[in-house]
Amino acid sequence: MMAQTRREFIRKAAALSAASYVGMNLPLGPINLVLADDGVTWHRGSCRLCGVGCRVELGVKDGVPMGLRGVTESRTNFGYLCMKGMHFWKCMRHPDRLVKPLYRARKTDKFKEVSWDEALDIAATRFAEAHKAGGGAAVAYYGSGQALTEETYLFQKVMRGGLQSNNVEGNPRLCMASAVGGYMSSFGADEPIGGYADLEKAHCFFIVGSNTAEAHPVLFRRIMRRKLDNPDTVKVINVDPRVSQTSRIADMHLQFKPGTDLSLLNAMAHVIIAEKLYDAEFLKNYATFRKGKGEAATFVELQAHLAKYTPEEAARTCGGTFKPEDIRTAARWFAGSKGTVSLWTMGLNQRKQGVWANNMMHNLHILTGQLMKDGADSLSLTGQPNACGGVREGGGLCHILPGHRPIEAEPMRRQVEAAWGIPAGRIPAEPGLHTMAMFSALNEGKIKAIWINCTSPAQSLPNCTLYNKGLDREDVFIVCTDIFPTLTTEKANLVLPASFHFEKTGVYGCTERRSQLTKKAIDSPGEARPEVWMIREWAARLAKKLNDPVIAQCIKPFVGLEEGYALPQAIWDEYSRKLTAGRDSDLSGATYAVLEQMADGVQWPAPTAEYALTGGTVKKFVKGRDPLATKLSKNDLPYQFYGAAHEDRTLWVWLRDQANPEEIPDAEYPFYLSTGRIIDHWHTMSMTGRVPELLRANPYAFVEVNPRDAARLGIKPGDMVEVRSRRGVNLLPAKVYEGPVEGMVFVYWHDQHPDRMINKLTKDAFDPGSKEPEFKICAVQVKRASGPQPLQPFIV
């Protein structure tokens, strides 16, 4: 029990900390901070969880992690943290941590502990066998937006350059691929033009398909503060079929039938054109128009295209839940404000027409000129902490190489091969299999060996029952790296214990193009090792078994380096200096030495250390603010859209249509099902489900039912409800409240219990462009099964 005096010091330190954040003076004296910190060393890094990129310090006392505090100078969170971030320190010494390699020859056998030597040899042998039999097509890597950039980069280097396989994918395919597609096709380059700095200058927030208050709470705080400080001059428009915590600060909340938001966005564009709210000068200087697969179009064609998307028609299409005048108001606020920031996430991305939805958001900004100036941006919020930095930028998807290089472009492959010192022609010319195709290939036994890193597709894939069949196949060798057992490690042959955050060194790149460093602060438990060490050792063995010196070449720069710092630093140096230099995602100035000096990190492009130390590029494409815009300037205009995907160097306004989701309600399955996260739990709950305080608050998934639907179906709060789709069934306790729109139910997706794993019901239709699945919408039956039942939370 803490001594009374020490306890008082800590209480006062906590009060002073919070007070300092809001500029409040407390008569407590700073001595308390010093005494509270007695014996504690604080280690700076990034939060492990969402895509905001909060900077934290982990408190360690006597080698034990025991506290967290925010970094007040960080331009992402200004020191604030959230409930999830506050508790992940407990994962570090949790008794369930994987601490030894585990192996079984058959998936029906029990796991036995093996040494690292044996484990890496097995991994190399099985991958070599698969490769000899089927080449690069027979092997695969499926990674994660939670893996460090160094991990993703090195894995894909060995896969592409070593095993000659572009079957490199990651779970951001399930969440951000449509955002990538949207940015590429609207702006010519991936990732936002602006970032968080726009929030404090915005006069209108357009929050669509995002429950920011619960999914990105620290960012929500900044929006909330901006609104509260300017209640009359700052407007917040929330567009979501579900009323959520985010709606509390909204001046206008528009609910709609799921999937009809495309018509709502087009209707806003209709109003913007009809009422001449567009920025003609901006359009003339910077925009062109596209239709179909990229054919040129004109403003007049856009106008004609949007003619049928009147506010009246959109209100009707959306289900009559708002008035046509609301769309006019929203459009006028959007266009007329001094600066509008849009924010969106899975509500728009996880859709069969996710790319189109993203295009339509960007359309509104391009039409109104709500871009480029401070306080204006179209800001896609990233879900995971390193989907941007590691996977989108580091070459972690089947169709792109590091540095935003499309695989299909031969000069791009040549550049990467030269940087790696491997023969020209080594990297296959065709993209590999995207995620859904990859797991279909497993189902068919076409992939014989797969490495799954830091993610649990057995639970996180849509229509997951189908893809579990492939994972169960005995002729598919599965290696999993993770920190805890998961539903996916249950399918593996080989499970390798990985170091957790702060137990290893590496970089995360967050939503706003900012890469930030976390240094090792504590040792890993047991025999857990960093992934970068595993990859190097595995590749060394692969090189011998396949008698292929090119595989050895892939890891040659990293041989013999100490794994806690020197090894990841060398990998980062190679990636940032050789693969990003000269690209739009240039991070060559952001060396470890630079990143270590910073409270937060560096926004690319940042081609020099001097520039990187200032924080990098706050606004892309603006001469004088973006070094590439200055360098690649072609004329006197202030904005230079040098994105490689648009050779004409313009922003593209796309003529897009309302299109239905793949599966909508009908007489047999009359409800929409949508899914999402709640603040307490993260993804598949393998981490947050092990933190008892988080588990207790929301021990299992609920189904949210609108009160009018509940009344019709005789469902009371706590009743057990059967939710059934064409693919599976769940039995869930009901929450009855004015959350989901009438005709829709909403289920949290974090539960591992087979009765409550909602991805058994979701549909695996995907966007034809981005290949991102439509998690957000499918059709279900809903009926009351019984009164309340006692339930046990379940975790592997």
Added chain:
Amino acid sequence: MPISGVVITSRPTDKAEVLRALAAIAEVEVFGDDAQGNVVAVLETVSSEEMEKLIDRISKNPFVLHVGLTYLNTEDEAERMARGEPLARPFGFRRPTGEEP
């Protein structure tokens, strides 16, 4: 005894309601508030489990817009974990068949 420092924010017009609600919670000590609707408080609970429940309860108050955490110290609990005391598992982690993992 986990101890955290928090900034609880509401609309300025709702702050009085929030302060009333917080006053009724024994584990909360309010240290100050301002005209912008910010309330600075320290939360101290018997366990991390209770800390999380408390934060959740405050967050769900209809007048509270946001609970921002700035500092957390759980050294008591961390020391107990380091000594090998088992983590609280109020529900148990069981497979559907009832077997222990």
